[in-house]
Amino acid sequence: MTQVVVVIGDRLGKGQNVAKGVEAAGGKAIVINGVGADMRLGDIMKEENADLGISFCGSGGAGAITAQTKYGYPAHYGMRSIDEGVTAVKEGKRVLGFGFMDVEELGKRITEAYMKARV
Template sequence: MSQITVVIGDRLGKGQKVAAGAEAAGARVVVIPGVAADMKLGDVMKAENADFGISFCGSGGAGAITAQTKYGYKAKHSMRAIDEGVAAIGEGYNVLGFGFMDVEELGKALVEAYQKKHGK
């Protein structure tokens, strides 16, 4: 089973809690440091050859849409609940845009959904 790589970009430079949840589920996590990190999501995903990325901002859209536009990642944005993210992974999205939701449960649930869908 190969390790899943997840990149997290948060508009306010956070993301440590969701990262802890993803790591607990067995993923390698890259948290982009600094304010406006969500806007660098696609760049860092490409550099890290990430399996999926998570963007957090007020609307849940900016970083995800930028990653989709610049690199062609399949993005779903404006999500507000863990179940929405799990469903998006199941539908094949690899960039997930959320409103601010830096919680461990989100990271764990998304990695587990990815493992289930892709057998990683």
């Protein structure tokens, strides 16, 4: 089984804690550097042939909506909890938009949910 690749784009240039969670679950995390990184999420997902993308901004939607509109990735956005993200992955969403939540548990649980869903 190939490694799950997760791209993380945070409006404020964060995402390092989520990346630790992705890696703890056995995935490969790619954190987009710089302010406004969420708006480049779809571009980097396409370049890296990523399995999942996680976007963070105040509304929890801008980067996810952009990735969905530009590349057609199934997205769910406006999320405020890890459980919402896990459910979205189980429903086949590939781009997840959250309010600011740079926590390791999010990356770990989302990656694990994706690995279970694709088996």
